[in-house]
Amino acid sequence: AVPRLPTDLTRLEELAEQRLEPGPVGYVAGSAGNGSTARANRAALERRRIVPRMLRDVHERDLSVEVLGRPLPAPLALAPVGVLSIMHPDAESAAARAAAAQGVPYILSSASSTPMEQVAEAMGDAERWFQLYWAKDREVTKSFLNRAKAAGFSTLFVTLDTPLLAWRPRDLDQAYLPFLHGIGTANYFSDPAFQAGLAKPVDEDPNAAVMHFVGMFADPAKTWPDLEFLRENWDGPIVLKGILHPDDARRAVTAGMDGVVVSNHGGRQVAGSVGAADALPRVVEAAGDRLTVLFDGGIRTGDDIFKALALGAEAVLVGRPYAYGLGLDGQAGVEHVIRCLLAELDLTLALSGHAGPATVSTDDLAEETV
Ligand code: FNR
Numbered sequence: 001a002v003p004r005l006p007t008d009l010t011r012l013e014e015l016a017e018q019r020l021e022p023g024p025v026g027y028v029a030g031s032a033g034n035g036s037t038a039r040a041n042r043a044a045l046e047r048r049r050i051v052p053r054m055l056r057d058v059h060e061r062d063l064s065v066e067v068l069g070r071p072l073p074a075p076l077a078l079a080p081v082g083v084l085s086i087m088h089p090d091a092e093s094a095a096a097r098a099a100a101a102q103g104v105p106y107i108l109s110s111a112s113s114t115p116m117e118q119v120a121e122a123m124g125d126a127e128r129w130f131q132l133y134w135a136k137d138r139e140v141t142k143s144f145l146n147r148a149k150a151a152g153f154s155t156l157f158v159t160l161d162t163p164l165l166a167w168r169p170r171d172l173d174q175a176y177l178p179f180l181h182g183i184g185t186a187n188y189f190s191d192p193a194f195q196a197g198l199a200k201p202v203d204e205d206p207n208a209a210v211m212h213f214v215g216m217f218a219d220p221a222k223t224w225p226d227l228e229f230l231r232e233n234w235d236g237p238i239v240l241k242g243i244l245h246p247d248d249a250r251r252a253v254t255a256g257m258d259g260v261v262v263s264n265h266g267g268r269q270v271a272g273s274v275g276a277a278d279a280l281p282r283v284v285e286a287a288g289d290r291l292t293v294l295f296d297g298g299i300r301t302g303d304d305i306f307k308a309l310a311l312g313a314e315a316v317l318v319g320r321p322y323a324y325g326l327g328l329d330g331q332a333g334v335e336h337v338i339r340c341l342l343a344e345l346d347l348t349l350a351l352s353g354h355a356g357p358a359t360v361s362t363d364d365l366a367e368e369t370v
Pocket of ligand 1: 080263298
């Protein structure tokens with residue numbers, strides 16, 4: 001039997017390293033270059049400290065928020081993490097079911113190991129958010145948007161920080177990349193527009209299908225005016241994921257976008273990048289009330305969520321911790337991660353003098369100078 005997972009979620013990575021296969025766990029834990037951005041994400045949160053307030057009647061508390069016009073039980077969503085079958089055979093469906101059970105939105109990656117329609121079915125009535133890797137091929141992108149709409153996804157997250165896969169030494173050294181095994185291609189291989197670009201059906205020449213996928217899954221030639229295409233083809237809210245500079249937030253407003261995720265992809269793209277929490281205040285300021293600002297990068301505990309809220313995020317996404325929870329204990333492991341984060345957030349709010357997220361501000365933080 002799998003022992004109970006620890007309630008200190010910062011220990012999950014170490015457990016995953018011990019118990020899971022080196023290739024998959026290296027892919028999840030790994031980051032760009034020597035890992036300096038992933039460390040900067042943690043440091044930017046650690047450096048900020050909460051200054052608790054007393055005697056403020058916190059006996060009744062409510063974690064709920066409204067994000068992108070939708071009521072959420074808490075300022076938390078599961079970040080899009082592709083290729084989850086490397087962690088557990090139930091993959092994205094198990095993570096989506098866990099999120100649905102806890103009422104937390106699940107952002108399905110377009111690089112999922114299970115087709116979006118199948119994951120949508122696992123989600124019941126829960127809020128469905130879809131993350132797009134913006135393919136080179138317009139027809140494939142259009143087809144993905146139509147399929148996501150038809151499968152009941154309401155909100156589109158467009159990831160901008162991955163026009164190329166970064167230099168990731170752990171994957172290079174282990175010669176392990178899920179995509180080269182055809183993992184993370186389920187939405188593509190099942191797509192009629194993708195299939196139309198192949199000389200032979202996927203099962204007759206899987207290698208050619210993988211190479212076709214590698215060549216078209218992202219597009220380093222895209223520029224801001226290209227967003228018009230997405231705006232025209234998606235009726236619901238659009239959120240740009242991977243924004244770090246305030247000018248890019250302003251451009252998002254001009255392009256008619258609804259929100260941004262301040263994110264450096266968990267430190268997996270640009271080594272030497274600014275810690276995500278250090279980039280957050282300037283983006284929040286630039287966004288004003290014109291954009292919803294979400295945040296991810298290094299969130300491991302309830303107090304990390306509190307700090308991101310204090311810096312101006314409306315909600316946070318969490319990535320690796322739930323991937324480890326899935327790898328270690330399937331759906332139950334993901335639910336464990338969500339429950340721990342929410343319980344710890346609730347206690348952190350209460351013990352810091354807040355009955356809910358709305359009253360948290362930069363006034364609740366001090367910055368360590370050591
Ligand atoms: C990711 N991330 C990601 N982002 C995205 O937009 N689409 C994707 O398919 C993936 N896939 C993915 C796989 C793995 C294994 C990881 C660890 C991350 C990035 C993810 O959404 C999020 O930005 C980070 O994971 C947040 O940082 P933490 O919480 O992992 O520190």
